[in-house]
Amino acid sequence: MNFLDVARGAYVRSPPAVRRLLAPVLALAPTRVKFGATYRSWRSRIAMAAEDPVYAGQFHLAALRALLQKAHAGSPFYRESIDQALGPGFDLSRLGLADLRRLPVLSKDILRTAGTAALAVPIAQLDEAAGNGSSTDKPFRFYLDKDRSAREMAFVYHVWSRIGYDENTARVCFRGFSLDATGKRLHEWDPALSELRLSVFPMTVDDADAYLDLIDARGITYFYGYPSAIELFCRHMRVLDRVPKRPVKGMMMISETVHPHQREIIRSVLGSVPLSCFYGLSEKVLFAEETPGAPGSYAFNPLYGLAELVDAAGEPVTETGKEGRLVGTGFLSTGMPFIRYDTGDSARLVELPNEANGQRLRVEAVMPRRNVDYLVTADGGRVVTTHLVPDGPGFFDGIEELQFYQDQPGEALIRYIPTAGAAPACAARLVETLVNRTNGRIRFCLKAVDRIAAGRGGKRALINQQLDMSRY
Structure with a gap:
């Protein structure tokens, strides 16, 4: 585990008061130091896999084998599950992609019952996290590698790079209600991340007018945040009959489905601004980027995890256009393995993973478990x-x-x-x-x-x- 990778993630997840204290110091560090060697090596791998389906397929299979070996060696829960499905003594170093389907699909309830027996490393090496989804199911507590952030950001920035955004570019952030407990702080600048954070609640027309002044003062040309908040900001700009002085070059959408009406509102106010959208999970199991020129269509990255689409009986969906449940096996954070994990999300099949596409499952009409209400x-x-x-x-x-x-x-x-x-x-x-x-x-x-x-x-x-x- 790399200490600097752990520290980078800890900064991003730290309380606002701590970030405000550390940001001026971290802002002095060169970009290469802030992101680190792990980040750079993963950016190279992701770029290579995007161009070379053979490399992508080989990495994909090697990562799957390594994950199951780690799970079998370190987790009592997974050792029993793997032995029951594949037989005691199965050589996991020779595991094939088809062998994975012999393992059971795991729900949150199953993993919740397994508890710490599902961990493959000591709990001290992990962060506790939780997810609640869009329903009232019991909260699901799980564990993630402490050093995951550098790897994760490599995937995110790869997607963002397609619209011209890079590590040295400033962005304005539309996410979160307020920036302090009183609700009086409406904006703040994070020099370490080159990020202008704006409070999006309630975000009145007057707030939007003031936010435009801040955006213009820093010459920011990239938006980042919730589609619903960016949509509201665009509606206010239309009321104000005002847009940023510098043309907006791109938008990085997160956490919510981008609906067609939102794309249209953005286009009507700011023109044909390219959008960067990706699908991800709190459990860090799967990651997919929207296909350029095909809004609503996503391709899963084979270096991040193995994505499956299954029907109600747990059988593979193989017919194009048919809907199924997304099941994921994650390679990014492996201290608590997620192997054939039922995400609770659904999608329609566009293309099955194969050698020619680098083992990338392609789907459309993704319906997240966390519907936006x-x-x-x-x-x-x-x-x-x-x-x-x-x-x-x-x-x-x-x-x-x-x-x-x-x-x-x-x-x-x-x-x-x-x-x-x-x-x-x-x-x-x-x-x-x-x-x-x-x-x-x-x-x-x-x-x-x-x-x-x-x-x-x-x-x-x-x-x-x-x-x-x-x-x-």
Whole structure:
């Protein structure tokens, strides 16, 4: 494990106050030092794989074999699973791609039950993380390699490079509600990352006017953030009849599906700005980039992981245009292996992985488990749920399941199922957290329930939204 790679990731994930203290010092470091040798070597591998399908296929298979060997050697859970599926004594150094399908598909519940037995390395080498998705399923706590960030950013910057963005280029960031606990800080400059961070909640027309001044002052030409926030900013620019003085060269979209109407709004305000979109998971299992010239179509990177599309019975989807569930085996973070992990997301098949395409599964119409929904504030503003609920595992302490219900702007009912033996203070803390994250613009009420209603297919929406969203 590289100490500097761990430190780089720790900076990005550190609290805002710590970043503000360290940023001026880190800004003095040359770009090569800030990103490091691991990042550069992975950029080279990714670029080579993009041009050479033979190299991509060979790396893909070697990474799969290495992952299963590591899982078998270090994880009691995976050792038992692999031996049951492939037989004791199976030579994993000779594993073929087809052999992987003999292993079971693993759900969150299975891995949650396995607990630390699923880890292949000591827990001290890992970071704890959590994901909640778009439903009210129990929170899923998992573990990631501490030194993962340099490798991950190599994939991200490779995708961004296709629209001309690089490590030395400044960007404006549209993500997150506010930049401090009071909600009064609307913007800040991070010199270490050359990033102008803007508060996107509530982001009024006046805020947008001020943000344009900041963008113009720094001559920033790349946008980065939630599509919903960038869409709102474009709507405000249209009201203001104003755009940045320097033409916007590109936009790096994250965390949400980019809908056709959002692409159109951006085009109508800023012209034909190239968009860079990718698909990823909190568990770091799969990574796919949008195919140039084919909005909504994605190709999975074979160096990051192995992607499968399976039907309801767990069998491979082989017919073009058919829908299935995305199952992933991850190569990026392997301390807690994810082998044939059911992502909960769905997609339609475009092209199966093969030798000619470098083992890249191609799909379209990806439907993430985390659907983008909104709560509405009293003044008609929209709160993006992907940021409403924190990623940290502590948010769900004492809460087994929850769901937001809204039928009035500015008010939301939280229906929740408490964990057995949980203190009432856990639910009160949840409300306090949400009030702070929305700067008090939504009033939350609590209601403990025995169960939460499911929709079609048994899926429980994080937000049961009864408002006419076309009005907001």
